[in-house]
Amino acid sequence: GDSVTQMEGPVTLSEEAFLTINCTYTATGYPSLFWYVQYPGEGLQLLLKATKADDKGSNKGFEATYRKETTSFHLEKGSVQVSDSAVYFCALSDPGGYQKVTFGTGTKLQVIP
Amino acid sequence: DVKVTQSSRYLVKRTGEKVFLECVQDMDHENMFWYRQDPGLGLRLIYFSYDVKMKEKGDIPEGYSVSREKKERFSLILESASTNQTSMYLCASSFYRGEETQYFGPGTRLLVL
Numbered sequence: 001g002d003s004v005t006q007m008e009g010p011v012t013l014s015e016e017a018f019l020t021i022n023c024t025y026t027a028t029g030y031p032s033l034f035w036y037v038q039y040p041g042e043g044l045q046l047l048l049k050a051t052k053a054d055d056k057g058s059n060k061g062f063e064a065t066y067r068k069e070t071t072s073f074h075l076e077k078g079s080v081q082v083s084d085s086a087v088y089f090c091a092l093s094d095p096g097g098y099q100k101v102t103f104g105t106g107t108k109l110q111v112i113p
Numbered sequence: 114d115v116k117v118t119q120s121s122r123y124l125v126k127r128t129g130e131k132v133f134l135e136c137v138q139d140m141d142h143e144n145m146f147w148y149r150q151d152p153g154l155g156l157r158l159i160y161f162s163y164d165v166k167m168k169e170k171g172d173i174p175e176g177y178s179v180s181r182e183k184k185e186r187f188s189l190i191l192e193s194a195s196t197n198q199t200s201m202y203l204c205a206s207s208f209y210r211g212e213e214t215q216y217f218g219p220g221t222r223l224l225v226l
Contacts (some may be wrong), residue, residue: 049214
């Protein structure tokens with residue numbers, strides 16, 4: 001079945017540091033790929049998405065590129081802020097129907113001033 | 114803006130009690146989902162529904178049931194709560210076709226004593 005593997009956290013960075021959170025996936029079809037973010041005390045919200053190979057999703061300074069050859073969708077940001085502290089989930093959507101989504105286990109990011 | 118609301122943010126119940134968690138979305142979405150979120154395990158799908166009165170088992174349906182009598186409302190039922198059902202429960206919704214983004218509620222943190 002489909003699966004998503006992302007790097008374990010927590011990740012602690014100083015403000016303005018470069019961020020990479022690794023994500024790889026296994027899927028039988030051609031899934032769409034997502035990064036969701038969960039701020040403390042809240043539900044998940046979509047951060048960015050990519051629907052086909054070589055697509056780049058971007059939002060709020062975050063970027064991720066759909067790499068079919070390496071089955072990866074790594075999240076990057078050039079300069080993190082304290083307000084980016086959250087849990088980040090990589091996910092893929094089953095193209096077979098009902099938009100069933102498989103989530104990774106989440107990576108907690110803490111940014112310190 | 115899409116809004117998904119959940120009936121409670123925090124619940125404390127006793128072992129053996131019947132527990133109802135309610136979710137309402139205001140965007141006329143066909144699909145609705147219930148997940149539980151546990152540390153180190155990410156989000157696991159309990160049940161989903163793609164239409165009124167329709168339901169499909171997710172990855173961990175044991176000990177749970179669901180009800181969808183109206184399009185906007187999706188209820189999760191714990192028939193006889195147990196301590197291993199202590200968790201964060203997240204509801205989500207999405208359109209049936211085309212748009213795969215899931216929109217999440219704020220979550221209900223359930224403690225079963």
